[in-house]
Amino acid sequence: MPSTDIIGDWEKRTGVLATMHNKESVISPILKEGLGITITVPHDFNTDRFGTFTRDIKRAGNQLEAARKKAQAAMMLTGMDLGFSSEGSFGNHPTIPFVQSNLEIVVLIDIKNDLEIVGHFRNSNSQVRSQIVHTPEEAVDVACSWGFPKQGVILRQSETSSRHIYKEITTEDDLRTMSEKLLLKWSTKSVFIETDMRAHRCPKRMDGIKQATLDLIKNCKSICPKCTTPGFVITDVVKGLPCNGCGLATDLVKETVRCCKKCSYQETQPIENKNSAEPGECQWCNP
Ligand SMILES: [Zn+2]
Ligand SMILES: [Zn+2]
Incomplete structure (x- = not known):
């Protein structure tokens, strides 16, 4: 087709x-x-x-x-x-x-x-954050500094524990109440709080x-x-953009390679808007 x-x-x-x-x-x-x-x-x-x-x-x-x-x-x-x-x-x-x-x-x-x-x-x-807290107020302050309640948070006993994970906390009141409960319950007297990375x-x-x-x-x-x-997309890049100071090849990309997965046709194109590297970007001039 x-x-x-x-x-x-x-x-x-x-x-x-x-x-x-x-x-x-x-x-x-x-x-x-x-x-x-x-x-x-x-x-x-x-x-x-x-x-x-x-x-x-x-x-x-x-x-x-x-x-x-x-x-x-x-x-x-x-x-x-x-x-x-x-x-x-x-x-x-x-x-x-x-x-x-x-x-x-x-x-x-x-x-x-x-x-x-x-x-x-x-x-x-990236929005990934985590911290150990010891009071409900600390939990709320930390969460709010990360953008809670829009950005969700998760409570658990420690970074590595996979039991007792509390995900569905949506308000400051819920967070305060839940932290209080867990701090009383857990012998560590601390709670591990982290950002909820579900979309x-x-x-x-x-x-x-x-x-x-x-x-x-x-x-x-x-x-x-x-x-x-x-779906004719970039599948590879070729490095070696020449430096306009010393003329040697740098680690910067000079060409992109597009490849068709259906017929394997390939096309190499110079990168747009740049035909040389600055000496500041060159590992020979600026090691
Ligand atoms: Zn150079
Ligand atoms: Zn093709």
Whole structure:
């Protein structure tokens, strides 16, 4: 099926989004607007079995594999052949030292056309925070400094305990009451409080998911020049942008490589708006 047909075909189809954390509120309108795809959400779909941020259930495979499994499970459950899911991860930024980051991906799987296309967004201001507190007031102060109640918090006995995790706290009063109860109950006389990173309790993640969905739309509209399949995206980069001081190759990216997963056609392009590196960015001039 030529690409124009695939994109035209999407406009007539309904896709299923694997979510139980209200991600449809940001993903669905963008898919409708950008690709004309109508989204449904399965009832009683438990995505927690694919892994949780509270570390009580380990994630199934890497980020992309986990996203794939969720989309496939939702398609299986509903009998649909167009599925979407999103998956977030947190960790050290891959290129900026000592900076935490949050990578959100949104995946489209089209079984009918045998296609998988992924959108990405990396946020370097990750919202992951945690602290040990000893009084209910301290719990409330810390939570509010993190943006509570919009940004959710979780209470547990310690960083590593996976029993007794309290997630559904929505008001300052609830937080105060619950902390008080746990401080009396637990022999440590302390509570481990951390940010709730589930999408519906983390506005920053919701925004990252929105940006990743927009990236997915852009990637879907990027067409292979040879076979016209959607999803002609950057799969690799070539480093070695020359320095305009010494002329040597730097570690900066000079070209991007786009590749079609269908026909394997590749295209290398120089990066936009930059044909040389500054001596300040050069590891030879500025070691
Ligand atoms: Zn192609
Ligand atoms: Zn140089």
